[in-house]
Structure formats: C-alpha cells, structure tokens
Amino acid sequence: MMSTVTQTPCVGRPRAFDTDDALAKALEVFWRKGFEGTSLTDLTQAMGINKPSLYAAFGNKEQLFLKAIELYEQRPCAFFYPALEQKTAYLVVESMLLGAASSLVDKSHPQGCLIVQGALTCSEAGQAIKDTLINRRRDGEIALCERLQRAKDEGDLPADAEPLLLARYVGTVLQGMAVQATSGICPNELRKVAELVLANFPRNDES
CATH class of the missing domain: 1.10.10.60 (Homeodomain-like)
Known part of the structure; x- marks a missing residue:
C-alpha cells in the first residue's frame, strides 16, 4: 500500500x-x-x-x-535467497550464478551489487554501514553453507564436499562478478564465468 x-x-x-x-x-x-x-x-x-x-x-x-x-x-529480481529454494545444490548455485550474470549487468538499474560495493571503504563515520554490509554478506555465506550442508547430508553432494569452502568459493565468485559488472564486462562474458564455475561444481553422478 x-x-x-x-x-x-x-x-x-x-x-x-x-x-x-x-x-x-x-x-x-x-x-x-x-x-x-x-x-x-x-x-x-x-x-x-x-x-x-x-x-x-x-x-x-x-x-x-x-x-x-x-x-x-526485496526486489523482484533479487536472486540470492530465492535460489536457496532450488531442489539440488547444483541448481541452487546455478540459479545464483546465472541470476547474477543477468541481474548485475541489467541496464534498467545501476550495475553491480549494492551489498558488495556500497561501502567497501569508509571513513570512521561510515564504519557502522561498512560493518552492516559485511554482516549481510556473512549472513548470505552462512545461509548458503547451511543449504549445501543439507545437500551433503541428503547425499546430493559428494561425501568429501566441504560446504563452508564451497559457500565461500561461490560467494567470492559472485562478488567478483559484481566488480566486473561495474567495469563494463559484457553479459555474455559474465555468463561464461558462471558456466565455468558450474562445469567444475561437485556433483554426485545421479544428481
């Protein structure tokens, strides 16, 4: 309303x-x-x-x-948290990476990610804002780690998979994609980055 x-x-x-x-x-x-x-x-x-x-x-x-x-x-095009609802770990990460490749370079709004780049460096006066964004990114990492741990427990990920390391890896890639988006990378190249990560994502043969 x-x-x-x-x-x-x-x-x-x-x-x-x-x-x-x-x-x-x-x-x-x-x-x-x-x-x-x-x-x-x-x-x-x-x-x-x-x-x-x-x-x-x-x-x-x-x-x-x-x-x-x-x-x-809360934007309709937000992709991170909705991706956690996908049925498999691979689909979760695929939804995140391809969502990022599409959203971060969408010309209908500023490029990149506000959570990543809104306060990378700040004066002492802005430290609380910087800390807030760091905590938001950490919350995302924890949420993804928990989802990947559930996938491992269910046999959706290989037994030797490390959920926390995978979550940090995906988060690092997403943050790098955001920076690349503000540097003018073309959508197709950003999608290729996502596809390279997905090609090497650990999967059980049956998943």
Whole structure:
C-alpha cells in the first residue's frame, strides 16, 4: 500500500509525497554512488524532497541507507535467497550464478551489487554501514553453507564436499562478478564465468 508523508516547503501549502517512490529513488542513488559517495543534496534532489522532510520520513542518511538495503534485498529480481529454494545444490548455485550474470549487468538499474560495493571503504563515520554490509554478506555465506550442508547430508553432494569452502568459493565468485559488472564486462562474458564455475561444481553422478 502506498504511504505518503506531508512535506512542508518554505512557502506555499504542504504537499504529500510517496515515501515508497522516494525510497526507491534513494536506493538508485546509493547503488550508483555508494554510501559515502552520496551526499544529502544528491538524495534530496533525486527524491524530490527537502532535508527536513527526508529526516522526518526516514531519519538520517545512515538510517535511509539501511532502509534502502532492505528494499534492495526485496526486489523482484533479487536472486540470492530465492535460489536457496532450488531442489539440488547444483541448481541452487546455478540459479545464483546465472541470476547474477543477468541481474548485475541489467541496464534498467545501476550495475553491480549494492551489498558488495556500497561501502567497501569508509571513513570512521561510515564504519557502522561498512560493518552492516559485511554482516549481510556473512549472513548470505552462512545461509548458503547451511543449504549445501543439507545437500551433503541428503547425499546430493559428494561425501568429501566441504560446504563452508564451497559457500565461500561461490560467494567470492559472485562478488567478483559484481566488480566486473561495474567495469563494463559484457553479459555474455559474465555468463561464461558462471558456466565455468558450474562445469567444475561437485556433483554426485545421479544428481
């Protein structure tokens, strides 16, 4: 359901703005420029509101960024967590890698991954944001490790497979793909990277 907040400009009557739309616009700015590369002026101009309205609706810049991260992870084209529902470990990783190869270079939004690149380097003031993104990436690794461990327990992965190492390997590849996407790699080349990983992914003969 659309939510609105009343904005009070310097002159004239108050007007309402769509907070969902404003947050989506803030997300795009953060995605393109990163947390520290984004100024409050960048945000207010993109969102079409003034600073008092931004603070009233979303809190400070850090709080707005965290709300944008939540929205980012809920996008219909988000591929990581939905992939965990696939029936086999191979299909899980295939869905992640091919999803990344498609989404990371989708021209309808900024390139790359906000979770990976939103705050790779930060000043002390932005350390909490950097730590938050590190924890998000770690949460993803844990979730994938748990899914791969279940696959091993069910005989879907070979007995000598190492779920934690595999999860870190796939996570490292996904993060590298995100960086390559921002460097202008073509979609076909990114897909070839995914296919190379899949060709070497451990599988039982019957899986």
